[in-house]
Amino acid sequence: MPADLAGNDYIRGIQGIVKQFEKTLEQLGVQKIATVGEVFNPHFHEAVSMEEGEGDQEIVSEELQPGYRMGDDVLRPAMVRVTQR
Numbered sequence: 001m002p003a004d005l006a007g008n009d010y011i012r013g014i015q016g017i018v019k020q021f022e023k024t025l026e027q028l029g030v031q032k033i034a035t036v037g038e039v040f041n042p043h044f045h046e047a048v049s050m051e052e053g054e055g056d057q058e059i060v061s062e063e064l065q066p067g068y069r070m071g072d073d074v075l076r077p078a079m080v081r082v083t084q085r
Helices: 009-027
Strands: 030-032 045-051 058-065 068-070 073-076 078-084
Touching (some): 009 030
Parallel strands (some): 045 078
Antiparallel strands (some): 058 078, 068 073
16 A cells, blocks of 8 residues: 555445455455465465476465465465476
8 A cells, every 4th residue: 555545534434344244254254374484285276377496396475466265165276486496
């Protein structure tokens, strides 16, 4: 968020609504999928780019869009960038 909007009442109101929405999803059992630093898992992550590296393990380096799951069901995979380490 730009620094000049940090204290804006409208922005603070939107942030409050987002927090309430996230709390409601959590109460329903919806969980955010872990991404950055995790081993790439095609069941939970959708890779949009891959950076070659020295290792043989694929690690999520950046989250472009969060993913969500409910129990064992993936509601939306996380869109990520992957790096070999």
